[in-house]
Amino acid sequence: MHDQVHTPHPAGLERTAAALRERGYRVTSQRLLIQRTLEDMGRHVSVEELREAAAGRLPNLSLPTVYAALETLEDAGMVRRVPGGRGRALWDARTAEHHHLVCRRCGAVEDLRTKVALEAAVSAAARQGFAPDGAEVVVHGLCSRCR
Amino acid sequence: MHDQVHTPHPAGLERTAAALRERGYRVTSQRLLIQRTLEDMGRHVSVEELREAAAGRLPNLSLPTVYAALETLEDAGMVRRVPGGRGRALWDARTAEHHHLVCRRCGAVEDLRTKVALEAAVSAAARQGFAPDGAEVVVHGLCSRCR
DNA sequence: GTTTTTGCAAATGATTTGCATGGAT
DNA sequence: ATCCATGCAAATCATTTGCAAAAAC
Numbered sequence: 001m002h003d004q005v006h007t008p009h010p011a012g013l014e015r016t017a018a019a020l021r022e023r024g025y026r027v028t029s030q031r032l033l034i035q036r037t038l039e040d041m042g043r044h045v046s047v048e049e050l051r052e053a054a055a056g057r058l059p060n061l062s063l064p065t066v067y068a069a070l071e072t073l074e075d076a077g078m079v080r081r082v083p084g085g086r087g088r089a090l091w092d093a094r095t096a097e098h099h100h101l102v103c104r105r106c107g108a109v110e111d112l113r114t115k116v117a118l119e120a121a122v123s124a125a126a127r128q129g130f131a132p133d134g135a136e137v138v139v140h141g142l143c144s145r146c147r
Numbered sequence: 148m149h150d151q152v153h154t155p156h157p158a159g160l161e162r163t164a165a166a167l168r169e170r171g172y173r174v175t176s177q178r179l180l181i182q183r184t185l186e187d188m189g190r191h192v193s194v195e196e197l198r199e200a201a202a203g204r205l206p207n208l209s210l211p212t213v214y215a216a217l218e219t220l221e222d223a224g225m226v227r228r229v230p231g232g233r234g235r236a237l238w239d240a241r242t243a244e245h246h247h248l249v250c251r252r253c254g255a256v257e258d259l260r261t262k263v264a265l266e267a268a269v270s271a272a273a274r275q276g277f278a279p280d281g282a283e284v285v286v287h288g289l290c291s292r293c294r
Numbered sequence: 295g296t297t298t299t300t301g302c303a304a305a306t307g308a309t310t311t312g313c314a315t316g317g318a319t
Numbered sequence: 320a321t322c323c324a325t326g327c328a329a330a331t332c333a334t335t336t337g338c339a340a341a342a343a344c
Contacts, residue, residue, distance in 0.1 A: 002341095021160040026278055026322095047308080060326070060327095063195055064283060064309085068325085068326090074251070087308070099268060101279075104280065110275070113234075124259060124260065125248050129291035130250075130288055133251065134288070137265060138283075138284075139279050140283075143278075144276035172299095173344070174338085174343075174344095175300080177299080177300070177344070178299095209300070
C-alpha cells in the first residue's frame with residue numbers, strides 16, 4: 001500500500017490504467033476518476049449519482065463522458081453494469097461475482113447475500129456459441145418496502 | 148379445446164381471463180389479444196414488435212395500451228419481463244423458468260438451454276425480507292455475431 | 295350507473311450523437 | 320504529429336402521463 005490517501009482502493013489507479021492500456025484505450029483522468037469514485041461509493045449507483053459524486057472532484061465532467069467512460073471501463077473489466085433498476089442502468093465497481101434482488105415495483109436493486117454455483121450455466125452458454133464474461137442471478141419480486 | 152383456430156394456445160383465453168379476474172383486473176379484448184399474440188410469437192419481443200403483430204388483429208391498438216396491458220399481465224403472472232435487451236424491455240409469454248444470454252454489444256437476448264437450481268437463491272432472498280416472484284440467470288458476454 | 299381501461303397527443307427521462315477543442319500516445 | 324477522448328448542445332428513443340370517450344362490471 002503505497003497510497004497516500006486514507007480511503008481503501010483495492011483496485012488502485014495503476015491497475016485501472018493497466019487494464020485500459022491492455023485493451024488499447026487511453027488512460028485519462030476522467031476514466032480514472034470515474035472508476036475510483038465508483039469504487040469509493042461501494043454500491044450500485046446510477047450514472048447521474050456517479051456524475052454528481054465525481055463532479056465534486058472534477059468540476060465540468062460531462063454526462064456523455066461518464067457514459068462513455070463506463071462503457072470503456074466495462075470493456076476493460078473494471079466495472080459491472082447491473083440489470084434491473086427501473087429503466088436506468090446501475091453501475092458497480094465490485095467486479096467479484098454477486099447476485100441481485102430487483103423490485104418490480106420501485107426498481108430498487110439490492111445484493112443477494114448468498115453464493116450460487118453458475119459454472120454449469122456459463123459453460124453451457126459457451127457451448128451455445130456465446131463468449132461469456134460472467135453470469136449472475138436476478139431474483140425478481142417485491143422489496144421489503146413495496147410488498 | 149373449443150377454439151376454432153389452428154394455432155396452439157397452451158394458456159388459452161379462459162386461463163388469461165381467470166388470472167386477470169383473480170387479481171381484480173377487468174378482462175378486455177386488448178389484454179387478451181396481447182397475451183395471445185405474445186404467446187403465438189413464442190419468443191422474447193420488444194413492445195414495438197408486439198404492437199406491430201397485434202395491430203394486425205386490432206387496428207388502432209395504441210402503444211400506451213400495450214405497455215399498460217403488459218404490466219397488468221405481468222402482475223397476473225401471464226407474461227414475463229426479460230432483462231437485458233439494450234435499454235428497451237423484452238417480453239415473453241413463456242412463464243416457465245428459463246435463463247438468458249445477453250450480448251453486451253448488440254443487446255441480443257437468447258435462451259440458455261440448461262436448467263439451473265435456484266431454490267437456494269430464492270429462499271435466501273426471502274430471508275432478506277424480499278418477496279420473490281421468481282429468479283433467473285443472466286449470462287452476459289458477446290453473442291456469436293459480436294464476438 | 296360507476297369505475298376502469300383505452301386511445302391520442304404531448305411530456306418525460308435516460309442515453310446517444312455531432313462536432314470543435316484539448317489531451318494522450 | 321496523429322488520433323482518441325472530452326465537453327457542450329441538441330437529438331433520439333423507450334416509456335409514461337393527462338384527459339376525454341368507450342367498455343367492463
